[in-house]
Amino acid sequence: MKRRKREQGFTLIELMVVVSIISTLALTMVPNYQKALARARYVACARNAIAVATALEIYAMDHNSRYPQELKQLVSEGYLRELPKCPSVKEETFSKAYSSAMNPDYFFFCCYGENHKGTQTFANSPAYSLDCGLAQTPELVAERVAQKTEEPSGKEEVALRPEKKKDPVRKKQTPTRVSLRDQLFAFLLR
Numbered sequence: 001m002k003r004r005k006r007e008q009g010f011t012l013i014e015l016m017v018v019v020s021i022i023s024t025l026a027l028t029m030v031p032n033y034q035k036a037l038a039r040a041r042y043v044a045c046a047r048n049a050i051a052v053a054t055a056l057e058i059y060a061m062d063h064n065s066r067y068p069q070e071l072k073q074l075v076s077e078g079y080l081r082e083l084p085k086c087p088s089v090k091e092e093t094f095s096k097a098y099s100s101a102m103n104p105d106y107f108f109f110c111c112y113g114e115n116h117k118g119t120q121t122f123a124n125s126p127a128y129s130l131d132c133g134l135a136q137t138p139e140l141v142a143e144r145v146a147q148k149t150e151e152p153s154g155k156e157e158v159a160l161r162p163e164k165k166k167d168p169v170r171k172k173q174t175p176t177r178v179s180l181r182d183q184l185f186a187f188l189l190r
Contacts, residue, residue, distance in 0.1 A: 038118030041087040045111050046126040046134060048084035052094055053128050055079040056107055067100040067107045088115040097124060106130050 055074050060067050071094055074080045086093045096112035110127035127135040 035118055038088070038116065042116040042119040042121060042126070044087045045116065048086075049094070049109070049111070049126050049128045049134060051084060052080070052109065053107075053134075060105060065105050066102060067105055069100060071095045071098050071109070086111050086115050089113070 052071065052074070056067055059074060059077070059079050068074060071083055075082055083092045083094060085091055093112045093115065094109045098107070098109040100107040106129075108127070108129040110124040112124055114123045116125060125135070129135070
């Protein structure tokens with residue numbers, strides 16, 4: 001009897017096993033890729049916020065410690081080429097939530113809206129203010145706002161910069177007064 005030579009090639013079962021392994025790997029990698037992409041967009045937006053804050057500080061140094069009334073003034077006076085766009089929505093979002101005050105000088109802005117949903121961050125983040133810097137979590141914003149607020153008196157008050165203490169372990173910081181505008185932004189960040 002003659003034996004038949006086995007033909008070279010893959011069987012259907014071998015191909016199905018390979019396809020199932022590849023599809024399993026793809027199903028586990030795509031969500032991780034999307035999370036990493038969303039996180040990268042959030043970090044890019046936070047770096048844009050730092051760049052805008054730096055431009056605001058340079059503007060203030062050139063204008064007797066006064067911040068602009070609108071962020072567009074940074075572009076018109078040459079401190080920025082253009083206002084940065086949020087990488088998640090591809091549009092400029094900082095101007096919608098920008099506020100500044102005088103005597104003493106103060107500014108606040110954030111990436112307005114829920115643009116970074118895949119990063120487990122809160123709405124209107126990243127946020128940047130003169131006294132808090134870049135805020136990453138709602139707990140940090142709430143804590144810093146709580147440190148600055150006393151009982152609201154109903155009239156607009158001036159925001160004060162908190163005193164810096166050298167002791168890294170602080171139980172309670174002396175509260176300072178915050179303007180109604182800043183209280184409104186703190187309410188939006190909750």
